[in-house]
Amino acid sequence: MSLLKRLLAWFRPDTSRPLTQAWLAALWMGVLANWPLWKQLQTLPGVGIGFTVAFAGMVVVATGAVLSLLAWPRLIKGVLLVLLLGAGALAYFIGSYGIVFDPTMVVNMVQTDMRETRDLLSWKLFTSLLLLGALPAWWLLRRPKAPAQSAGKRLGGNLAGFGLGLVAMVLLALSVFATLSSTMRNNKSIRYMVTPLNAVYSVSSVGVRSLSGPKGPPAVIGADAHLLPRAEGAKPPLLLLVVGETARSMNFSLNGYARPTNPELARLPVVSLRNVTSCGTATAASLPCMFAPQGRAGFDADKPQENLLDVLQRAGLAVLWLDNQSGCKGLCDRVPNSFTAKLPDGAAPLPAGLCHQDDLEGAECFDESLLHELDKRIAALDPERLKRGLVLVMHQMGSHGPAYFKRSPDDLKPFLPECRSNQLQDCERQQVVNGYDNTIATTDRLLARSIAWLQTQSSRFDAGMLYVSDHGESLGENGLYLHGMPYAMAPAEQTHVPMVLWVPEGGALAASLKPGCLAALRDKPASHDNLFHTAMGWVGARADVYKPEWDLLAGCRT
Structure with a gap:
């Protein structure tokens, strides 16, 4: 009877536990939010259903391993809420436009404005956010408070989840190693389609570069800049x-x-x-x-x-x-x-x-507006510089x-x-x-x-x-x-x-x-x-x- 209860526990896990929540979210995102990746894999030569299933398993256990380290009561729900909503958005953009999410895309996202963001909004995006992100997030937020457990015991469980995930990933990779190596070598964009690990890596990479980058004013270049002499009566360049x-x-x-x-x-x-x-x-x-x-x-x-x-x-x-x-x-x-x-x-x-007059975030103008009142814009510049x-x-x-x-x-x-x-x-x-x-x-x-x-x-x-x-x-x-x-x-x-x-x-x-x-x-x-x-x-x-x-x-x- 005790063995039967343990087996049933695998199928009815205690969803109040942070580690369980982490692995259930990893399964959800790894399988469902990566539908554009599974679709892409099926178009590649030499890739069959068996490899796709093994690769999906690798994505799930790798995601579960990473989330295991974050499976703490006061942390895991907030992390999973962000990742689930992000996974829903990424599934839409990758599936709709064939883009990849790498560090450069993170920089593009940070530097975009409301006009560009507005152009990307659609009901399909909201549907993807709802089904793949908001619904599982709603379920997650309704989970009861985790039972009390010592920090040491919880840390041990989290490290065990991390280690088992890594072992499972290695075993799955070895089972399809020949196809995996050739596929990843010939299709490097796939690594940036693995949701949400692509987002975790890319955002972290940009964040680390930003924090570790040099502070202060930009380095001076061309300190000796000067103009060549012009012939007598020659007009200045424009x-x-x-x-x-x-x-x-x-x-x-x-x-x-x-x-x-x-x-x-x-x-x-x-x-x-x-x-x-x-x-x-x-x-x-x-x-x-x-x-x-x-x-x-x-x-x-x-x-x-x-x-x-x-x-x-x-x-x-x-x-x-x-x-x-x-x-x-x-x-x-x-x-x-x-x-x-x-x-x-x-x-x-x-x-x-x-200009479009009905924009809520300010007027969006056609490029011909760049020529509007150009003479007055130039007249406001330093006249001594304009002479040069x-x-x-x-x-x-x-x-x-x-x-x-x-x-x-x-x-x-x-x-x-x-x-x-x-x-x-x-x-x-x-x-x-x-x-x-x-x-x-x-x-x-x-x-x-x-x-x-x-x-x-x-x-x-x-x-x-x-x-x-x-x-x-x-x-x-x-x-x-x-x-x-x-x-x-x-x-x-x-x-x-x-x-x-x-x-x-x-x-x-x-x-x-x-x-x-x-x-x-x-x-x-x-x-x-x-x-x-x-x-x-x-x-x-x-x-x-x-x-x-x-x-x-x-x-x-x-």
């Missing part, structure tokens, strides 16, 4: 840097795309570089890297330093950052900066058609998804029907592409009108424009949507970005370049590594960090 968002090179008709996504730029003397790669696959990774002198291979995000804007300002130039997105990721903290919705004193209000030159940065909302239909105005939707939902996986793929291509056409019009504005400055400045996107986007290829994949495994759709140069004929810069040299750059490999040095060379700034071999125009100068 470089417009347009930082695109989520534009991929393969959807630019300038680069061979079959659809006319760049009709206005096609009529202008621009040079579009067709073989450009990004620093990262998300804004938080790419922006700091592309404005740094080291290039992707040498850039360390954990070591704060000054950037291109600091160096140009130290050289004596006027610098202005205009933002129509979620911020500059710290790049513009030490230079004049503003958001499109924050107008200078005496400026005319933004036209109604430029101006670098103006426009940070777009661009093609940010998943609500692509919000990024193009009603009068500029040449490709219809478009997906009118943030549930991209529920739309026909052609509708998703249509909505995305409309955003590229909108960027095309912004760049053309930016060039038109630059031409109005020709009496004061030797003006030019450099446009480059921060990263690309997946539009359903191989089941992936959006961006943010770890760089080593990211598809070309997320790393192959457009770059467009406009150097007007008759200007001092154009006169200094060899005939036909700019056009020869079209098919040469380039990357975000070139931005820092090309911008410095463009405006005649020099410092010890300047590398002429990374300046795209250096080889063209006579």
Whole structure:
């Protein structure tokens, strides 16, 4: 009878015990919240049901082992509440968009704003949160208080749970070792799909880096920054840097795309570089890297330093950052900066058609608002610096998804029907592409009108424009949507970005370049590594960090 009671206890465990709660939650999250992972495994060659079951067992016991260490009465319910709700959200995003949750994604999440967050909300997300997170959390909170137990005995039980979990994980791994090793080696993204361990690792990694990182002001770079002397009577330079968002090179008709996504730029003397790669696959990774002198291979995000804007300002130039997105990721903290919705004193209000007027979290404006009252914004800058030159940065909302239909105005939707939902996986793929291509056409019009504005400055400045996107986007290829994949495994759709140069004929810069040299750059490999040095060379700034071999125009100068 005693043996029978013990066997029945395994099937009817005391759910008031923290250790029991930890393992039941591990079973729930490991099996149910990882449905996108089980679906993904079944698409891989050589992976059958047997391996999937063994892998699921590994996920459960590994999660149970970790939670065993946290199985204390005053701690476990709070931990499990957060993990269950997080697992419900991750199951939705991984299953819907094919994303992975790694440290870079944590940084993206922390740095996003309410507009971007709103675009990701849906009833499917709330359903996933309810079924996979809120319901088990409600059940957990209703469990009675744990029976009294000495700290030593509870610690012993927790360590036993941890040890048994590790042993079980090792045994399961050994049982499918050949398939496991090849699968993990050839599909590295899987490790970031294991919920909630991916979240625990990624959040912990970002937290440790944040706490252990250097404190104080960013390291100074280009302390010797200066401007080269200009010829007598030469106009000061004006470089417009347009930082695109989520534009991929393969959807630019300038680069061979079959659809006319760049009709206005096609009529202008621009040079579009067709073989450009990004620093990262998300804004938080790419922006700091592309404005740094080291290039992707040498850039360390954990070591704060000054950037291109600091160096140009130290050289004596006027610098202005205009933002129509979620911020500059710290790049513009030490230079004049503003958001499109924050107008200078005496400026005319933004036209109604430029902004969505029904936004609860503040107006979201189309990128064309970056040009609104631009002359007044510039007039507010230091006039002595303006005499030496101006670098103006426009940070777009661009093609940010998943609500692509919000990024193009009603009068500029040449490709219809478009997906009118943030549930991209529920739309026909052609509708998703249509909505995305409309955003590229909108960027095309912004760049053309930016060039038109630059031409109005020709009496004061030797003006030019450099446009480059921060990263690309997946539009359903191989089941992936959006961006943010770890760089080593990211598809070309997320790393192959457009770059467009406009150097007007008759200007001092154009006169200094060899005939036909700019056009020869079209098919040469380039990357975000070139931005820092090309911008410095463009405006005649020099410092010890300047590398002429990374300046795209250096080889063209006579």
